[in-house]
Amino acid sequence: MASETIKFITWNVNGLKQNRDQKFQELQNADIVFLQETHIGAGDEHMKDYKDEWHIYYTKYTSSSKGTAILVRKSLDFEHTSDEKDNCGAYVVLKCKLKGQPYTLVSVYNHHADEKTLDNLSRYLQSMTTGLLVIGGDFNTVLNPFIDKKFNKCKKIKNGNQRKLLLYVNKFMKSLQLVDIWRRKNPIKQDYTYYIRDTPVSRLDYFLIPEECMWRVKSCDITNSERPDHQPVFLEINNIPAMTFQKDFYIPTIFQWLKLKQHLFTDETGSSLGRESSHAVSEVDIFSAVNSLQVSDTPRPDGIPVSFYKDNMQDLIQYIKMLYNRIHSGAFNCSEKHFNETVKSPHDNSQHFFNVDYLVIATILAKRLGDYLESQSKDHAPKDLATVMITPKTFCTEMRLSHIQDEIEKQKRSNPTLYQDFLIVKNLLRDAPEADTESVDDSIERDKLLDQGCPLTPVLIMLALKCFGSALAGRLKQQDILVFKESVILCIQPEDLEKVLAAVRERSNEVFYIEELHRGNVNGKQLKCLGNESMAEDWKKRLTMYAIVTLQDSDEVVVAPTNWLSLDKKQCYWPPFKSPDKCMEAVQNRIKPETGGKPWEKLNISFHGEHVTFEKAKEGQKETKEQKERSYLLATGFPGILKRQRLECNQEMLKQQLLPEPSASTSRMPADADKDELLQMLRDIKSTVQENSAMLKKLLKDNTVSEVPSSTSIPPKDVKTKLKLPLRTIKDVARIERMLTKNATTHEKYVRCLSRLGGFGQKDVIKNIMQHLLTDDLASKFNWQGRGNKKPFSKLILTDVIRDAALKQSVTRIDCDAEIKNYLWSICDRIGRGRP
Incomplete structure (x- = not known):
């Protein structure tokens, strides 16, 4: 059963006088709304029109600038405790209970001329916060200029005030141990909330929450608005207490x-x-x-x-x-x-x-460690250097102190005080559990756990990222490491970029993402910069509202809103409505893909193109359907018929030019009628084939006898190795992991052995490898992420061995991971059916 959630939106509306109804219409999916730049003066009554639907708490400042507000939908279970409003319109703080749980809600507008707003707010929240603290607003600065801002190359931007604001925002976030939720959820994605023509687009609007409460976040997205200026940010919070509420809570003396x-x-x-x-x-x-x-x-x-x-x-x-x-x-x-x-x-x-x-x-x-990292980092990169971003794939993991050992030893010589801090950190971290109970060399230091909820985890991950970047570029002539929240930017000479990327490809890495941002300049000429399209192109991208896609299950060409598509445009949400009219209405209104708080099913699609309006998209849909029909005719062996039809059409056109124009009753030519009948017949044939294919798939799925292995699942006779497979116990896995860590030759032996198993299709290849590698009983002790009481298969070095072996059979990494997940997910079913 899904837990109850509360939906938040933060939005800089740039004034509520104009288009009020349209703006409020865009808030229909929210329970709580944080507004900025409301522009409400002493005599303005804009908000009173909506008091029937919302509890409204807002500042009164001027009718031309600033102003903040918090709106709580009246249908929500809400109990007001207190509220605090800034005289200068910079923030509203609301303490309340939502569905029985205590919250402190803060809507902030950090004006670029304000220097003390965030300091004053920080001191207040440190002593007055109760319950879950949720902060949303426009902070007027980017936290990482490399990925949170896109510059127009034709216009120079002065960054002095931006850097000053960034210092205030960073200090505010440190004072309350706050996390930029959207960036934590999207470590490498580049998306923006501020769009103004002829200026850099950037991400200025954030939701912030304390690090220890990140587990409460269900989702966070930047949503599309038809208005220019700022885009809303959407946040969904799980409204569940960390522990059962007790009235008489024990407080010791x-x-x-x-x-x-x-x-x-x-x-x-x-x-x-x-x-x-x-x-x-x-x-x-x-x-x-x-x-x-x-x-x-x-x-x-x-x-x-x-x-x-x-x-x-x-x-x-x-x-x-x-x-x-x-x-x-x-x-x-x-x-x-x-x-x-x-x-x-x-x-x-x-x-x-x-x-x-x-x-x-x-x-x-x-x-202390965070201050040290920031002191080592410059605030900008030389413009001619290439830049690469390094960011963690999983925020919390086991960490080998050897990853940062070089940095620790360096401080031993140059900064003994900081070196002592490192030793205390090593003492504070929990030891990772031993892989098995076999004797382990005492000289090898145990791995340490980086736990979600520990204040040391974010800074140690940043330090590990910095050390990883230094190792990649350590032998190069010139390099800089810039440390930001959640990521590290490696700056190198353009001619060294390929060396660094090759070094990354050589080492299989499950811990870090490596993203190329900019290839640098040579002789004053820019080689390449991701995200350096013109502002006009960016506006065009933002205004594409509808897409033409084919639903692969039904082979139907449809129009879908672009906000229903996945980032790679390979999947699309689709509504569960039975009524075609209701589906059409959902598409036209671009409603959020969920019903009753539950996400819709994701379908596999083929993407054809995007359009600005629904009408243009319908025209594109018609053209795509006709093109698919023509392709189907050619693919099903009717080229001769089409050729004869084209010849007949040409003859008819010639007759029409030579003969008088026919009457309306005779205007429909026999050739056209034959062509329409033929097309209709082919449509019927195609529909029947699709129905038969679907029925066949269902029959195969329902009647698959997994107990009898296919011929391709039997390892070839020529696969003879001295490797002790399949692995039968967790100890066996730990032993192999140690062997793979110490010896690259062992890795190659396993890859060669497993790649020779073969298979018919990617599913069969992975199935053969997994069955040859692990017994079913051992495989049942794993799942991909290690949820529940199971162990994480994705963190094993064996997973990289499987990927390399599968790649030799033309199975991509993404497909390989997907098939491993499916195999592990269904292993219990296979065991339960009692395979002989």
Whole structure:
């Protein structure tokens, strides 16, 4: 059963005086709306017309600039607690309960001339936030100019004010540990919210949420509006509490807290270690860290909430100092003392919740490492250099400290203080579970876990990205590494770009995306820049509203809104309505692809083209259908008939030129009638063939006897190797993983062996490989992402072996991954049917 969700929209409407009804019509799918630039002055009454449908909280400033508002639909279960409105129209803060859960909602307009708005708002939210904090608004700056902005090459842009605003926004996000939700969900996608002709298009509008609450996000999208200027951003939040609400929640006294934490402050002999080290943490650091933490219903291993630390901060500072000193001095191992113990979210297995004292120390260290990374990065790249973006595929994963070991050792010589911070970080992180119980070399350090919810995770991923980029370009003549939130930009000489990309292709990588952004300039000439189309082209792309596609299941040519299509234009949402009129209405109105909050089914499609209007798209649909019919005639062996028809048509045209014009009753020629009858007959034949094909597919699907392997699933007799296959236990998998890590020759042996198995089609190739590689019992212990109690198959080096073997049989990486997922998903069915 799907959980209840709440739908948010944030939108800079550029004034509510004009086109009010049209603008409100575009908000119909939202429960909560954050508006910016409402332009409501003291005497304006624009909002009162909509009070029957919405609870409205808004600022009154001027009729020509600024202004913010929050709208809550009256049909939503809503309970108002309090609201705070800025006198200068910069923000509205609404504290409330939505469907019984507490929220703090903030609509922000960060004007480019404001310098203190975000600072003031930060201090207020640090102490006054209750429940889930959701911030939406127009921040008037881009967080990463390489992928969040597209420049017009004919126009120079001054960036001084943008950089200044970026400092304020970054400081605001750090102060509350906020995440740019859309970018986290779309690490390499380039999309924009601000479109004005003859200016750079950019992404200025964001939804922000605390890092520890990212698990609550279901989806985040930039939606299309027919208006110029800003585009709305859509957010869907799961309205489920992290833990069951308790009226009488346990809040300890200071003395009870000390008794609970006593084991952290004493050594093995029981004596207290309160000596302050030379590497002490300051009260300012502790105060800032505690204030940045989210106050919500988050569960903790020791059951003590953030509010206890905020209320008793003055009494707890000395103890947190003492705790930090003990960790720094190596007085205890965090894992052995269970200091880094976590609680998993009951709704998201990847989300971990830590004790507040752990979060305070982790936050302090994360800030130090983040400041170091930013100090090493320039704020722009030389214009002649080529640029490559590196960004993580999965945000939380196991991490080998060897990935950042070079950086740690470098700090040992140049910055001993930071080196000590690295050692504390290694102590704080949880150890990854051992692959098996066999004896492991003690000199090999255990991998560390980067948990979603730990403040250190984002900054350590950025550090790993930086180290990876440095390793790629370490031997080149000139290179720069620019560190941004969620990604790293590698800047290199244009002539070195192919070397770097080749180096990336050589090493199979499941951790990072590598995206080429710009090929640089040679002799003043620009080679290539992704996203450097003219503004006119960009406007044309944005205004393409409808697409012509063929639904592959039914072979039907249809018109579909472009917002129903997937990014690669290979799939399309389609409504479940039985009424053709209702489907046509959904297409024309470009409604969001969902009914009752549930997404529609995705269908495989063939894409033919895009059009600005529905009428143009209908004309394109007709042309595409006629073209497909002509192609079908040729493909089904009627070229002679078509040739004879063309000859007859030419003869008829000649007769019409020589003879008087016929009357209306005789204007329809026999040749035309024959042609229409023939086309109708072929349409009927085609329809019958399609129906028969569908029935045959269904029969084959229903009557497939999986117990009897096909001839292609039997490994050829000439496949003789010394490899111990199939693997039967998790220990076998761990053993092979270690062998593949240490020896590239082993990788090639397995690829050669598995690639020779063959198969009829991509499904059969992958099935043969998987059956030869793993027993069914072992395969049933895996799924692709490792959800539930199963292990993640996608993270194994064996997966790369399968991909390389499949590639030799002309199976692409995408198809290979899809077939592996299907195989693992259906393995339990095959076991249940009792294969002999």
